Amino acid sequence: MESENSTTVEFGMGESSIIRSGIAANTVNHPKPLLGMKFNSYEEAYNYYNSYALLMGFGIRKSTVNYSRKTREVVDRKFVCDKEGYKSNRDKIEISLRRETRVGCKAMMRVKLLEDKSWEVTGFVEEHINHVLSSPDKAKMHRSHQQFHKTQRCKKLIDSLREEGMPPSTISRVINATNGREGEIVTPQQCIDHIRTQRVNNIGHECISIIRHFQSMTANDPEFYFAVEVDSSGQMRSVFWVDGRSRASYLQFSDVIVFYVTYRTNKFSLSFAPFTDVNHHRQSTLLGCALLVDEQEDTFVWLFQEWLKCMHGVEPGAIITDQDRAMCNAIHSVFPTTRHHYCFWHMQKHIMDHLPTLGSRYGEQFQRYWGLWYNSASIEQCEEYWLKMKEKFDINEEGKGWLQTVYKC
Numbered sequence: 001m002e003s004e005n006s007t008t009v010e011f012g013m014g015e016s017s018i019i020r021s022g023i024a025a026n027t028v029n030h031p032k033p034l035l036g037m038k039f040n041s042y043e044e045a046y047n048y049y050n051s052y053a054l055l056m057g058f059g060i061r062k063s064t065v066n067y068s069r070k071t072r073e074v075v076d077r078k079f080v081c082d083k084e085g086y087k088s089n090r091d092k093i094e095i096s097l098r099r100e101t102r103v104g105c106k107a108m109m110r111v112k113l114l115e116d117k118s119w120e121v122t123g124f125v126e127e128h129i130n131h132v133l134s135s136p137d138k139a140k141m142h143r144s145h146q147q148f149h150k151t152q153r154c155k156k157l158i159d160s161l162r163e164e165g166m167p168p169s170t171i172s173r174v175i176n177a178t179n180g181r182e183g184e185i186v187t188p189q190q191c192i193d194h195i196r197t198q199r200v201n202n203i204g205h206e207c208i209s210i211i212r213h214f215q216s217m218t219a220n221d222p223e224f225y226f227a228v229e230v231d232s233s234g235q236m237r238s239v240f241w242v243d244g245r246s247r248a249s250y251l252q253f254s255d256v257i258v259f260y261v262t263y264r265t266n267k268f269s270l271s272f273a274p275f276t277d278v279n280h281h282r283q284s285t286l287l288g289c290a291l292l293v294d295e296q297e298d299t300f301v302w303l304f305q306e307w308l309k310c311m312h313g314v315e316p317g318a319i320i321t322d323q324d325r326a327m328c329n330a331i332h333s334v335f336p337t338t339r340h341h342y343c344f345w346h347m348q349k350h351i352m353d354h355l356p357t358l359g360s361r362y363g364e365q366f367q368r369y370w371g372l373w374y375n376s377a378s379i380e381q382c383e384e385y386w387l388k389m390k391e392k393f394d395i396n397e398e399g400k401g402w403l404q405t406v407y408k409c
Contacts, residue, residue: 031051031052032052033049033052033109033121033124034121035124037120038119038120039111040118041119042074042077042111042113042119044119045077045109045111045119045121046060046062049109050079050144050145053139053144053145054140054145056133056139057133057134057135057138057139058082058083058107058133058134058139058142059081059142059143059144060079060080060081060142060144061079061080061082061084062077062078062079063078063080063108064076064078065077074113075113076111076113077110078110078123079108079110079111080105081106081108082142082143083102083128083131084102084105084108085102085104086102087101087102103130103131105128105129105130105131106125106127106129107125107128108125154186158171158175158191161174162195168191168195169188171186171191175191207228207230210228210236211228214226214241217243221243223244223247224241224243225241225309225310226240227240227241228240229293229299229302237299238270238290238291238292238303240303240307241288242288242310246285246286246288247311249277249279249285250311251312252279253277253279253280254277254311254314254315254316254317255317256317256318256319256320257275257276257287257320258276258320259273259274259276259319260273260274260321260343261273261292261327262274270293271291271292271293271294272289272291273289273291273292274287274289275289288307288310295326297326297327300326300327300331301330301333301334304331304333304334304335305334308334315337315338316335317338318338318340318341319339319341320341320342322346323346323347323405323409351374354403358370358403362393363393366393369385369388369392373389386407
């Protein structure tokens with residue numbers, strides 16, 4: 001209950017406004033938190049306690065948090081001295097060469113959510129009885145007082161350096177060498193946290209960003225072609241693009257193209273899929289690119305249909321791929337007149353992986369029969385040697401092993 005003589009005073013700390021109820025106006029300049037002090041949010045409470053800690057010579061961190069059982073919103077927060085608690089025995093072993101930072105300090109501030117959605121200080125321990133407070137010039141070295149990484153200037157600098165391809169460790173070194181703020185450093189982990197936050201915030205907006213980028217490409221290259229596949233909620237699934245030079249090159253060298261799904265990007269887990277061929281100088285040429293959400297047949301069908309639209313309906317004379325059944329089905333569906341070949345390098349790789357196992361299973365003579373079958377000069381000869389190999393080694397043609405898969409392909 002507030003007394004009749006109580007007052008409410010609002011004052012600013014940085015950009016936040018703090019409400020103090022039940023405290024006399026002449027205590028406004030007193031930095032120490034007091035029971036009954038109110039804040040608009042627990043973040044403001046944290047900032048106030050952190051400012052007090054900087055003035056006194058210690059750092060703070062967020063400790064326990066309690067949630068409402070009904071709404072799951074935060075209803076209670078505790079902020080403690082950064083020397084609160086003790087390291088576990090395992091942590092002590094791992095950092096035995098480092099200086100001990102946890103000494104069981106009891107200093108803390110607790111705030112609780114009220115019905116009017118304000119936050120009230122319900123607990124405060126001022127004393128730091130088992131460690132010495134830092135001097136003013138060293139207090140700002142505590143982690144909670146390292147605020148430069150939260151500024152817009154620093155965030156924009158991290159984004160710019162990230163776009164140049166720098167890793168977080170290099171970004172932190174560059175910023176620390178140029179920020180001009182003595183005692184305030186930006187750690188690689190802080191750079192990583194900001195980059196991760198930016199990625200999460202960008203999810204759902206990639207489609208718009210990509211379309212804008214491709215529209216700017218078409219302004220300089222009228223023959224630039226792109227297509228974006230979206231799901232029912234409007235989220236991007238796959239994207240395909242080809243520049244004008246590649247479209248012209250394909251019309252000249254469409255007799256044989258190569259298509260692979262190479263690797264997944266680490267940012268959105270999209271498979272990168274380039275189309276390539278060889279020109280009249282025996283040089284590899286990039287014809288087009290795609291980022292695919294998965295490697296299912298319907299995804300490949302969408303991609304190959306966009307390829308035909310882009311290339312004026314001209315099917316490739318032949319296409320070389322790896323041994324992917326979904327891809328094979330899509331090629332036969334969209335490119336009915338195209339000859340489909342498996343990549344010799346991929347075939348050899350699979351053979352090297354499986355042949356030793358088959359040799360140990362079927363005996364020494366298997367290598368000779370395999371060589372005859374593998375080097376067949378015609379379909380008839382291939383079938384003949386397959387029958388001999390089946391009978392010799394009792395191979396079940398309906399089995400699901402690698403050897404049966406190779407024969408079916």
